[in-house]
Amino acid sequence: KAGVTQTPRYLIKTRGQQVTLSCSPISGHRSVSWYQQTPGQGLQFLFEYFSETQRNKGNFPGRFSGRQFSNSRSEMNVSTLELGDSALYLCASSLDGGEGEQFFGPGTRLTVL
Amino acid sequence: QQQVKQSPQSLIVQKGGISIINCAYENTAFDYFPWYQQFPGKGPALLIAIRPDVSEKKEGRFTISFNKSAKQFSLHIMDSQPGDSATYFCAASRGSSNTGKLIFGQGTTLQVKP
Numbered sequence: 001k002a003g004v005t006q007t008p009r010y011l012i013k014t015r016g017q018q019v020t021l022s023c024s025p026i027s028g029h030r031s032v033s034w035y036q037q038t039p040g041q042g043l044q045f046l047f048e049y050f051s052e053t054q055r056n057k058g059n060f061p062g063r064f065s066g067r068q069f070s071n072s073r074s075e076m077n078v079s080t081l082e083l084g085d086s087a088l089y090l091c092a093s094s095l096d097g098g099e100g101e102q103f104f105g106p107g108t109r110l111t112v113l
Numbered sequence: 114q115q116q117v118k119q120s121p122q123s124l125i126v127q128k129g130g131i132s133i134i135n136c137a138y139e140n141t142a143f144d145y146f147p148w149y150q151q152f153p154g155k156g157p158a159l160l161i162a163i164r165p166d167v168s169e170k171k172e173g174r175f176t177i178s179f180n181k182s183a184k185q186f187s188l189h190i191m192d193s194q195p196g197d198s199a200t201y202f203c204a205a206s207r208g209s210s211n212t213g214k215l216i217f218g219q220g221t222t223l224q225v226k227p
Contacts, residue, residue: 042217043157
C-alpha cells in the first residue's frame with residue numbers, strides 16, 4: 001500500500017506570493033490533517049478535512065486555507081506569504097480522523113524569501 | 114488547556130542504556146496519547162500509543178507509562194541503539210471526537226552513542 005505523498009517536496013517563494021501544496025492520502029483514508037512544523041513552534045495543527053468538509057481548524061490566520069476533493073486528495077493554500085510562513089508542511093491521513101493512527105507524509109519544505 | 118509539555122529537549126544516552134522522555138498535559142478531555150518518531154527529512158511515524166484506561170503499554174523495547182491522576186505519560190526506550198537516534202514527539206488528542214487533531218509536545222532529540 002502506497003504511503004502518503006506530498007508535492008512538491010521543496011518550494012521557494014517570495015513574500016506576498018501565494019502557494020498551493022498537495023497531499024494524496026493512503027488509499028481508503030478519508031481524513032486528511034495538515035500540520036506546520038517549525039523549530040520554534042514545533043508541530044502545530046492547521047486543519048482537518050473529512051469527506052470534503054473541514055471538520056476542525058487550528059489557530060492560524062485566514063491566509064491559510066485548504067480543501068479536499070472527492071477522491072480524498074487535499075490541497076492547502078497560503079496567500080500573501082510572510083517570512084514566518086517558512087516551515088515544513090506535513091499532511092497526515094487516517095481512516096476517519098478519530099482514534100486511528102495518523103500516517104504522515106514526508107512534508108513540503110517551504111522557504112519564503 | 115490545549116498544551117502538551119515535553120521534556121527533556123535533548124537527551125544523550127549510551128548504547129544499551131534506557132532513554133526516558135516525559136510529557137504532561139492539561140486537558141482532561143484528551144483520551145488518546147501517541148508517540149511519534151521522526152528522522153531527518155522524514156515525516157513523523159507512529160511508534161506506540163496508549164489510552165487512559167491502561168497504565169502501561171509495551172511494544173518491543175518501547176514502553177509507555179501513563180499516570181492519569183498526574184496527567185503525565187512517558188516513553189521508555191530500553192536497550193537504546195544508535196538507530197534510535199531521532200526526534201521523538203508525544204501527542205494528545207480527543208480521539209473519540211473524530212477531529213483528526215493531534216496536539217504535539219515540543220519534541221526531544223535523542224542521540225544514542227555507540
